[in-house]
Amino acid sequence: MAPIIRDARTEDWPRIWPFWHWIAAAGETIAWDPDTESEQAERIWMAQPPVRVFVAEEGGRIVGSAQLRPNYGPISRVANATFLVDPECGGRGLGRRLAQHVLDAARGHGYRAMVFNAVVETNVGAVHLYHSMGFRTLATVPRAFDHPRLGPVGMHVMHLEL
């Protein structure tokens, strides 16, 4: 069954939190505090406009979520986004569907480009996905992320004109 992607609602949080927590605790892709509690994570993730939050829902289950926001300040016309996929639902193209949805939403908001400031270089699935969607790596910030197994690794700045 293809997922439905829609705006997140407040009541979705308890179904986002399990994989939000899993991703924070794994610490391999995002510099969130692994000890973040649900309430604080909710404040971080379920943000107010101009931030938009989406969920991917599949058979009544929330299997992914994404945040779209202005990158450089509230009036920036360059967007930034974060994508989360429930690790139990990986490898099924959910990240790509979420990303396509968010890119379309960004175009609809009049953003001129999307820039990721911090794609962990060892997160090869994400790097490959973004390249396949047309993103270009502008630079790699050396040793910018502490990978729990690999130590300090680089983070890519990636750019796509919309």
Next chain:
Amino acid sequence: MAPIIRDARTEDWPRIWPFWHWIAAAGETIAWDPDTESEQAERIWMAQPPVRVFVAEEGGRIVGSAQLRPNYGPISRVANATFLVDPECGGRGLGRRLAQHVLDAARGHGYRAMVFNAVVETNVGAVHLYHSMGFRTLATVPRAFDHPRLGPVGMHVMHLEL
């Protein structure tokens, strides 16, 4: 008289707001909303730990302020910072003094590097200052900032190992 640089206190805000507002309204260096009201600006600027906020005080007057924060999420060991100098007090090396203080504080916190994600390329004073302190431009995000007179201009990603 040399400025004293110290941690900001809640009661400093009314003396920061005039130049915060001036810089937001000018819209030439930071993508803040020019219509931001004082209360909202205070929430943005006078942030809680792990963010640190500094002021430069000179003869009882606050002439500059700076924010130091983790760049990529609460546990990031790469720092980010923003510097504000009262435009009436420009050209006197205040930016450099603030930046030196903040770099020292960043070292003290154990940050491994400082990265600016978004230095407006036409803000040549800042670009020159950062270069003179050892920062290197890793990339320039094209057309990433809407300058009120010059239109879309690039933003530099700048990096310094600490």
